[in-house]
Every structure is written in structure tokens, then in C-alpha cells.
Amino acid sequence: MASETIPITVEFTGGLEMLFADQRKHSLSVPAKDERGQAVTVGWLVHYLCVEVMKDPRKEMFVLDGHVRPGILVLINDADWELEGEASYALQARDNILFVSTLHGG
Amino acid sequence: MAPALCAICKVSRALIIRPKNHQKLCKACFIAVFEAEIHHTITSTSLFSPGDRIAIGASGGKDSTVLASVLKTLNERYNYGLDLVLLSIDEGIKGYRDDSLETVKRNAVQYDMPLKIVGYAELYGWTMDQVVETIGKKGNCTYCGVFRRQALDRGAKMLGIKHVVTGHNADDVAETILMNLLRGDLPRLARSTSIVTGDETSEVRRSKPLKYAYEKEIVLYAHHKKLDYFSTECIYSPEAFRGSARSLIKNLERVRPSAILDVVRSGEDMARLVPEEVTGVSHCKSQKTSLSSADGEDQGAGGCGTNGRNSGGEMAEMEKKLQQDEEAAGREIDISALSNNANGQRHDRIETKPEPRKAAKKDVGRKLVRQTLGTCRRCGYMSSQEICKACMLLEGLNKNRPNMQIEVDGEEESSSLRKGMGEMALAAG
Ligand SMILES: [Zn+2]
Ligand SMILES: [Zn+2]
Numbered sequence: 001m002a003s004e005t006i007p008i009t010v011e012f013t014g015g016l017e018m019l020f021a022d023q024r025k026h027s028l029s030v031p032a033k034d035e036r037g038q039a040v041t042v043g044w045l046v047h048y049l050c051v052e053v054m055k056d057p058r059k060e061m062f063v064l065d066g067h068v069r070p071g072i073l074v075l076i077n078d079a080d081w082e083l084e085g086e087a088s089y090a091l092q093a094r095d096n097i098l099f100v101s102t103l104h105g106g
Numbered sequence: 107m108a109p110a111l112c113a114i115c116k117v118s119r120a121l122i123i124r125p126k127n128h129q130k131l132c133k134a135c136f137i138a139v140f141e142a143e144i145h146h147t148i149t150s151t152s153l154f155s156p157g158d159r160i161a162i163g164a165s166g167g168k169d170s171t172v173l174a175s176v177l178k179t180l181n182e183r184y185n186y187g188l189d190l191v192l193l194s195i196d197e198g199i200k201g202y203r204d205d206s207l208e209t210v211k212r213n214a215v216q217y218d219m220p221l222k223i224v225g226y227a228e229l230y231g232w233t234m235d236q237v238v239e240t241i242g243k244k245g246n247c248t249y250c251g252v253f254r255r256q257a258l259d260r261g262a263k264m265l266g267i268k269h270v271v272t273g274h275n276a277d278d279v280a281e282t283i284l285m286n287l288l289r290g291d292l293p294r295l296a297r298s299t300s301i302v303t304g305d306e307t308s309e310v311r312r313s314k315p316l317k318y319a320y321e322k323e324i325v326l327y328a329h330h331k332k333l334d335y336f337s338t339e340c341i342y343s344p345e346a347f348r349g350s351a352r353s354l355i356k357n358l359e360r361v362r363p364s365a366i367l368d369v370v371r372s373g374e375d376m377a378r379l380v381p382e383e384v385t386g387v388s389h390c391k392s393q394k395t396s397l398s399s400a401d402g403e404d405q406g407a408g409g410c411g412t413n414g415r416n417s418g419g420e421m422a423e424m425e426k427k428l429q430q431d432e433e434a435a436g437r438e439i440d441i442s443a444l445s446n447n448a449n450g451q452r453h454d455r456i457e458t459k460p461e462p463r464k465a466a467k468k469d470v471g472r473k474l475v476r477q478t479l480g481t482c483r484r485c486g487y488m489s490s491q492e493i494c495k496a497c498m499l500l501e502g503l504n505k506n507r508p509n510m511q512i513e514v515d516g517e518e519e520s521s522s523l524r525k526g527m528g529e530m531a532l533a534a535g
Contacts, residue, residue: 014168014325015337070356073325079121080326083110083130102277102325103352104167104337 005029006040006093010049015104016072019056026053030091042076042097043087062099071103114139121330125320125363133330140319140327145180147318151301154269156187161222161267163258164192166209169273171335172324173316177271178217192217193261193270195254196225198233202338209336216334224261226253230500240506249503252495256487259310267310274314277321277359280366281351283373288351296377299370309488320366322359 010026017024030048034040040048050063061069067087068074074081075098076089091097110120110130118132124139131139148154162177164170174192181188194210197203207223214221227233230253238246262270279298286295297303304311316324328335358365481487482494489495 013329013337018338070353070360071321073322075121075329078133078330079109079119080123082123083120098329100325100329101337102168102321103356 004032006032006091008045008091008094009096010045010053011096011098012100013098014073014101016062016099016101019054019058019062020049021055028053039090041087041091042074042081042089045091045097046087068099069103071101073100073102074098075100122323122326125322125359126367128363136323137327137330140323141176141179141183144176144315144319145184147301148180148186148315153302153313153315154186154188157189158187158269159189159191159265159267161191161193161258161262161265161270162219163270163272164194164210164213164221165273166194166206166213166336167273168325168328168333168335168337169275169278169316169321171209171213171273171333172328173271173273174213174217174219175331175333176327177315178219190217190219191265191267192219192221193258193265193267194221194223195257195261196223196227197250197254198226198235200235205338206336209334212334222261222265224257224264226257229253229257229260230496232500232503237503240503249499252499256494256496260487262310268308269311269313271313271315273316275316275319275321275324276366276370277352277355279314279317279373280369281355283369284354285351287373292376292380295373296380299373299377318367318370 007027007029010028011024012020012026013024020026030040030045032040034044046063046068050059054062062072063069074086075096076084077096078098081087081089112118112120112132112135113129114131114135118134120130121133122131122136123129124131124136154160160177162170162174164174174190177188177190180186181190192210192214194207196207210221210223213219225233234246234250237249241249258270258272262268282298283295286292286298301315301317302311302313327333355366355369358369482489482497483492484497485494487494487496491498493501
């Protein structure tokens, strides 16, 4: 019943991959609905990544005060997430969600 | 949500929202606008002349990679007539610089530019790994920063090039302005706002063509153009990632994206209010040389990261200084306090002896002339002091070098040091 999932791709670049086992591309299967039965959003995904995927203890380098750390860009299918409703964007099958850090040495 | 259309071509789907004005643009229009703005910065400030040979300070990171890519594009599109060369510094940090140098080597092929790599080992007889082995991790960024500043200029001189461009972006400039504002260091604040340091009379000029470019747009440009860049944190400064003025800038940007350019503009306006004899920067392009390139304090020398980005450690140091200043409260911050700072040296206001105003002004003029002409007695590199900062640091290091090491490889290293310095002295002469 609650087992319906959607396939998505999550990518980390700009130095963020260091926090995710040096792996840039992650193919994930996420539940289609959250625990309250709502469609899962990017906001939900960020929390999920932090808890389920990220092994590095330095969580604050990815999420600060419950939000994606300022200086990390989020692109949904190559579009700035600000154009897509930011954290409230509902995930669709085969979405590509890219997190790019601007904070690392240039 | 229906996808937004590009505000310029009104055909393609908007993918980018510009921080400076919230304009929604498609990929192609964003790339075109980004390049057009850098072109405008370059032409409106008469940054280059046809036939100029330009060294691009290249770290393999996003900023310098975007700079190299954009300069190549603009040079071809608008016939700047520039001869572009990549110049990289090998600090000698295993597992950090090795990978980024590989990136620069690929960039050299991708952009069809010659690449020159100069190493700390060759210039100073010390790699950063050896420095850290000797002095520990604490404070190593200071060494790295002072060495890097000189190394870029020395590399340029080896190539016979008089103009080095660096990838400093609007976020970097805003960060430096804020830090200097918090320090109460108006002379350095003023210097850090100018797009060029040094002039025709300097051995090596420095400029920042990406001065008005948002870091966010630089990263997006690199992403959408699929540029090959490398991102990592220096293994000796893990703290650089957090707790810095950078966080302040990024938080401001989130609330009000235009804040970054607003800080840059404010810094420029403040710079115009600072007397020329205090900053050493000429407002009217006269004969006076900006001293900052000799002392390397305005950007880069203090911080770590490939860009000389101010690190968390720098921020902590700044806080300490601010606290010391508070303890010395009651003293009026006037021109005499600032004048002690005119040579661009890190200063400690507690040791500043208050001087009468008139005397201070005269003193500034005299100091400036001497510093402009000064070279280090040891290495011949331009310096406002008899012995330059790099040589001072080297002296301390060489004293601390473990005896074993001196016996084993001291000769080889000191000869490479002499060689490096001899070359520089020749180039300087
Ligand atoms: Zn367009
Ligand atoms: Zn010297």
C-alpha cells in the first residue's frame, strides 16, 4: 500500500560530493508519499538525504536550521529551484535534483 | 506550475533566475548576458590593450576556470588581441594540489593556452607539506597566503608578463569589504574595491575581471557550459568552510540577493572618500603606485583557498583584533591611526602611537615614496620593508628546520632556493 516508489536521480557537485561518500550521482527510489500521505517534495528529499543517505557527520555543511545551507544551489531538472517552488516542489518520476556548492575554493 | 519563459527571447524555458535583478532567463540568453557583462567590465575600465600578454591565475577551481573560458571567448569574439597564458601555483600539498593541477593541465588543452606551473619548493625551498610538518597546522594559511601572493608575481615575471588576472568575484570582493569595514581598516577597504592594483610603473599589475560577477552565476555558467573544474577544500584549512564572513554574505544574499553588489558599490563609494595618500591608490591615475601589490594584504595574502579566500581562521583572528581594539577604546580613530596602516601592513592598533595630525600626513608622503621604490634586500622582490614578508617567514622556517633534514636534503633545497631567487633578482633587475 505505502510501498509505491518513484525513481529519481540526485547529484552532488562543487565539493558537496565529499559529504556523500565521494559519489556524485545517486540513483534513488523514494516513497511517493510521505508519512502523512502527502506527495513527497524536495524539502522532504533534503531531510531524507540528510538522515538516510549522508554518512558524513558534518550535517551542517548541507543543512543549516532546517534549510539547505546558503551558498548551495539546488537545480530541479536544470532549473533553479526558485523557479519551481523551492522546497515545496513535488517530486516526479525521473526528476534530476542537483545540489551544487558555491562555497568551495575557486 | 507552468514553466516560466525567458525574459529576453520569450521563447525558451527559463532555467536561471538572476540574483541581481530576479530576471528569468533561458540557458542561451544567460550565457550571452553573463559574457556581455564581463565584456562591459573589461571595456569600461580599459583593462587591456591590444597585444597585452595576460597571465590567468589558474587553480583549476570554478572561478579561474570560468575566467579562462570567458576571456578566451571574448578575446576571440571581440578581437581583444590578447595573448593568454595559464599560470598555476603548486603549493606542494599532496592529495590536494595534485588533483587540481591535473584539472588545470586539461584546461590548458581545452582552451589551447600555454601553462606555467611554479612551485613553492622551487621558489622557496619549502613545500606546504614541509611547512606544516615544521610549524603544525595552526597558522599555516599565513605562510601559504604570503608565498602565493609572491609566487603569482614571480611566475608572471618568469614569463615576462606584466599583468595577472585572478578569479575574484563579487562575493569575494563584498566579503573583503565587510571584513575591512569590521576591522575599521579603510585604506585596505579602499584598495580591495579597485579592479586593478598597480599601474604602468608596477612590475606586475593585478586585476579582477569577474569583480561584478556573482559567485552563484559563475557556478551556473560553469554548470551550463559544462566546464571542467575541480572543487575541494584545502586539507590544511578544513575550517575555511564555515564560520567566515562568507556565511554572512550568503545569508544576506538569501534575504536580499542584490546585497552583494550593493556592498561592492558601497565599498567603491567609500573608497572614493578615503584620501589618496592614505590608500596609496590614485583616484586620477597619476604616477603613484598602489602599494597593495607589493605587500599583498588587500586580498589573498591572509587567507587560504586557491583564491586567497578569507578563511574561518582569518575571521577568528579578526575577532581577536576587534576585541583588542575595544580594549584600546577611547582613542579616536583619526587619520593618524590610519596612516600607520598606509603601507598595507597588518597592524595592531594597540602598538600605534598616536601622532599629531600634521606630522602624520607628512610622514605618510615620505613613507609612500620609499615603499614604492623598495625591494627586498634578500630576494629582490618588491617590498615596503627591507626584508619582505616571505623572506621573514622563510628565515623563521629555516631556523626551525629539524637538523636531520638539513643534513639530508638541506643542500639541495637551499640551492634550489638560491636558484629561484637568483632568477627573480635577474628578472627584477
Ligand atoms: Zn532566452
Ligand atoms: Zn624577500
